[in-house]
Amino acid sequence: MAYSEKVLDHYNNPRNVGALPKDDPSVGTGVVGAPECGDVMKLQIKVGANGVIEDARFKTFGCGSAIASSSLATEWVKGKTLAEAALIRNTDIVQELNLPPIKIHCSVLAEDAIRAALADFAAKQEKNA
Amino acid sequence: MAEQFDHPAADSPDAPRAVRPWVVNPQTGAVDLDRQPLPGEPEPDHFAILGLPQRILLDADAIEIAHRSLIRGLHPDRFHAQGPQAVAKAQSHSSRVNDAWRGLKTLEQRAAYVLTLAGENLDERYRPPAQLLMQVMEANEAIDEAGNDPAARVQLLELLSDFQAQRAVLTAALAQAAASWDAAQAAVDPAAALTARADLRAVLGQARYIDNLIGRASAALSAPDAAYPAN
Numbered sequence: 001m002a003y004s005e006k007v008l009d010h011y012n013n014p015r016n017v018g019a020l021p022k023d024d025p026s027v028g029t030g031v032v033g034a035p036e037c038g039d040v041m042k043l044q045i046k047v048g049a050n051g052v053i054e055d056a057r058f059k060t061f062g063c064g065s066a067i068a069s070s071s072l073a074t075e076w077v078k079g080k081t082l083a084e085a086a087l088i089r090n091t092d093i094v095q096e097l098n099l100p101p102i103k104i105h106c107s108v109l110a111e112d113a114i115r116a117a118l119a120d121f122a123a124k125q126e127k128n129a
Numbered sequence: 130m131a132e133q134f135d136h137p138a139a140d141s142p143d144a145p146r147a148v149r150p151w152v153v154n155p156q157t158g159a160v161d162l163d164r165q166p167l168p169g170e171p172e173p174d175h176f177a178i179l180g181l182p183q184r185i186l187l188d189a190d191a192i193e194i195a196h197r198s199l200i201r202g203l204h205p206d207r208f209h210a211q212g213p214q215a216v217a218k219a220q221s222h223s224s225r226v227n228d229a230w231r232g233l234k235t236l237e238q239r240a241a242y243v244l245t246l247a248g249e250n251l252d253e254r255y256r257p258p259a260q261l262l263m264q265v266m267e268a269n270e271a272i273d274e275a276g277n278d279p280a281a282r283v284q285l286l287e288l289l290s291d292f293q294a295q296r297a298v299l300t301a302a303l304a305q306a307a308a309s310w311d312a313a314q315a316a317v318d319p320a321a322a323l324t325a326r327a328d329l330r331a332v333l334g335q336a337r338y339i340d341n342l343i344g345r346a347s348a349a350l351s352a353p354d355a356a357y358p359a360n
Contacts, residue, residue, distance in 0.1 A: 031262045035334035038341035040265050061269040061345075 003064050004098035010068035015075050018057045020044040025128055028121025032112040034105055039066045043113035045077055045085070047121055053077045053085055058113070065103040069093050069110035077114060082121070088114055150180030150199050152222050160202060162218040174246055175229035183246075183314060185239045185307035185329075196230040199223075237336070240307055240329050247326060257334055265338045268292070272342075272349045282350065289346040296339050303332045 003011070019042075020027045026047050033040045039062030046055040056074035060067045072093055077085045093099070093107035151173040154161035166172060176183045179195045203223045208215040233239050268288055275281035306328035313321035 031259070031266050033257050033262045033265065033338060035257060035337050038337035040262055040269060040338070042266050059266070059270065061266075061273075061341075 003068075006097050007064055007068040007099070010071040010097070011064040014058075014067055014071040016055075016057050016071065016078075017059065019059065020046050020055065020057050025124050026121075028117040028119075028124065030113045030116025030118070030120055032109055032116050034062070034066075034109050036105060037062065039063065039106070039109065041066060041070050041109050041113045043070055043073060043110070043117045045117045045121060047082065051081050053080050053082070062109075063103070063106065065097070065099055065106040066109060068097055069099075069106045070113060072096060073110040073114055082118055085114060086118055148177065148180050148182060150195070150226075151177045152199070152203065152226075153180070162208070162215055162222065175232045175242060178225055178229040179233065181233070183243070184311045185236060185243060186304070186311050187233070187239065192230065192233060196226065199226045236307060237303065237333065240303060240310075241333055243310065244326060244329060244333070249326065249330065257338065261335060261338065265342060268342050269345065272345050275349055285346055285350055289343065289350065292339050292343045292346060296336065296343065299332055299336045299339060303329070303336070306332055 020029075022029050022044075024046070028045045028047065029042065030044070031040065031042045039060070041058065041060045041062065043058045044056065045053045048054045056077050058070040058074050060070045073088065076088055076092075088111060090104070090107035090111040093110055094104055097107070099107055149155060149158075152160055152162070152164055154164055155167070171177075174183070179192065179199065181187060181192065181195055200223060203219045203226065205216045205219050205223075208219045232242060271281075271288060272285060275285045306325055310322060310325035310329060313319075313325050
């Protein structure tokens with residue numbers, strides 16, 4: 001199966017690979033998995049005092065499409081407010097990366113990862129409030 | 130003609146009542162290349178096509194024998210006299226038989242297949258425990274970073290044996306869930322079948338992650354740079 005050019009670009013030059021300090025109260029961490037293929041994805045966001053996502057990192061163990069989807073997700077959440085980031089849909093990722101039907105679950109994983117990171121951040125805020 | 134399709138499991142007293150392969154017309158007992166579902170009869174699944182009871186714990190030999198005898202019975206040579214159309218139909222039945230056989234070979238395939246038959250999608254319906262995901266994530270990172278460092282490789286070996294132990298636990302759990310599902314089917318107990326399905330889903334879902342880890346850890350140990358091929 002041929003990957004689209006955009007997938008290959010993200011795969012070969014993944015953006016924002018790495019980790020942010022998990023215990024930092026301004027960092028939200030989402031770890032999600034796809035039982036169908038056993039892929040795992042970690043996405044982290046660093047939220048500024050103004051509620052804007054300043055930085056994002058990911059680490060994905062999976063196929064090229066999963067890596068590209070999460071790489072794109074980190075690019076997209078940066079600079080967005082939490083509410084804006086929550087609006088990112090897997091269908092947007094499918095469209096941007098031109099994912100074939102068999103790889104749609106990779107984009108679902110990326111959307112889940114964003115939500116999980118947002119939820120983790122919100123839980124931390126509540127705990128520290 | 131129908132005799133040769135009789136299922137070997139029928140001889141075993143514990144075995145659920147054997148069914149005839151789908152291509153054998155239940156009313157005439159003969160191979161019927163134009164077989165259509167009878168009124169009220171569902172489209173055949175893999176089990177029905179092979180004439181196997183819908184069970185996860187099936188004897189491997191029984192599956193092989195059912196497959197072989199059907200392939201023999203549907204051999205195109207048997208249908209030459211009836212003309213090219215009959216030969217083509219026999220071939221198409223053969224290919225369904227082969228698909229069914231390939232799809233039911235292993236216990237894990239059969240477990241996944243009964244979930245599919247129940248309309249479940251592994252990916253959508255199962256959320257693995259957060260703890261497992263964290264563990265898988267960290268194990269992956271450890272594999273990634275191990276490289277050629279001897280101490281890291283020792284750790285990797287330990288990780289690998291840990292995964293293999295986890296896999297053995299899952300394999301046992303799967304056999305248990307399969308037995309529960311089979312029993313629920315035999316007793317026509319929908320509530321018990323539902324519980325067993327949830328167990329099957331959980332075990333199969335977790336096994337996939339552990340299998341991936343075992344594959345990656347093994348690859349990293351044999352060739353550090355090949356653990357994550359550019360697929």
